[in-house]
Amino acid sequence: MAVVDAHQHFWNLETGSYxxxxxxxxxxFRTFEPEELLPQLAAAGVDRTVLVQSMDSAADTGAMLAxxxxxxxxxxxxxxxxLTRPEAAAGALExxxxxPKFAGIRHLIHDEPDPDWLLQDTVIEGLRLLAAADLPFxxxxxxxxxxxxxxxxxxxVPGLRMVIDHLAKPPIREKGWEPWASLLARAAACPGVYAKVSGLNTAAAPDWTGEDLRPYVEHAVELFGPDRLMFGSDWPVATLAGDYARVWRETRAALSGLDEAGKAQVLGGTATRFYRIGEMAA
Known part of the structure; x- marks a missing residue:
């Protein structure tokens, strides 16, 4: 089974706007391109990645597909x-x-002034386009x-597959629990909802280890099961609190309670199925 990093980014400050x-x-605050990440993936034994948008723009999407x-x-x-312009969204999706590698959509909703941006009627209409195309959000x-x-x-939006990035940023630094834990449980009760074990190091204290992440990761495992969880590095944002090797090592430590089959799902199987990696190209 392939090992997959389900969440990483590239950006170029000379050619893109962020x-x-x-x-x-x-x-x-600098350019991050594939050549810098490739040796780190090889060292960790990662076979494939999911490249995720860094800006709400067609230019960013085009650069990623290239x-x-x-x-x-x-x-x-x-x-x-x-998504707020469903007709334009439909054309772009087409x-x-x-x-063959286009596999889903994201919007930087946390940068929107309106915390309820996602519930606008036009956005719901746009998300229904994703559901109809069987593309996740x-x-x-x-x-x-x-x-x-x-x-x-x-x-x-029945039929919309969703994945919660970064386990919704649990309050690891403060060693907090609620309302995060209960809200995640409500989300996990929806069978079409998945989550990424990613971006946790930047929610923790600077001296973080896998033990700091473990309670939050184990809660997610209990709620979703390994078949609806996927590992992601969140590189290069992750470099704010460690390097790729540290994120890879300590995330696996936080997952040590899983059996080998469960680990294999979180470290690759789930992402391969969710994003259908390799299916269209095969």
Whole structure:
């Protein structure tokens, strides 16, 4: 079974526009391209990655699809379409779906001033296009309010497959628990909802280890099971609190309670099925 990193990014500050990325972002305020990641993937034994959008723009999606063409290690691309403009979104989806590695959609909802952005009628209409095309939606659940929306969307958009990025950023640094734990449980009760064990190191204290992550990861395993969880590095954002090797090593430590079959699902099997990696190209 292939090992898959289900959440990583590339960006080029010379050719792309990323308003959220500023000098205040520190060490990630620079260009990150495939050549820098490839040796780190090889060292960890990662076979494929899921390249996820970094900006709500067609230009970013086009750049990612070009990188997927150039690098076999990119097994799937999660891009962007204008969900608030369903007609334009439908046209974009029709074009993107011709690419064998186009595998899903995300929107930077945490950058929207309206915390209820996802529940707009036009967005719901756009999400129904995804459901009809059997394309999943990555949910950036940073606020508790974002996580509250997941079961609402599951009800309003039947058939929409969703994945919660970064386990909705549990309060690891504060050693907190609620309301995160209960809200995640409500989301997990929807069978079409999955989650990524990713981005946890940047929610923890600087001296974090797998033991800091373990209670939150084990709660997710209990709720979703390994068949609905997938590992992601969140590289290069992860470099704000460690390197790729550390994230890989300590995430596996946090998953040590799983048997080998369960680990294999979280470390590759789930992402391969969810994003259908290799299916269209086969």
């Amino acid at each position: 308003p959220w990325l500023t000098p205040e972002s520190g060490p990630i 990188q997927a063409d150039a690098y076999d290690v990119v097994g799937a691309v999660v891009g962007w379409v204008p 074009r993107y779906r011709r690419h 990555d949910v950036v659940a940073v606020l508790p309010r974002h996580l509250e929306h997941v079961p609402v969307l599951a009800e309003r």
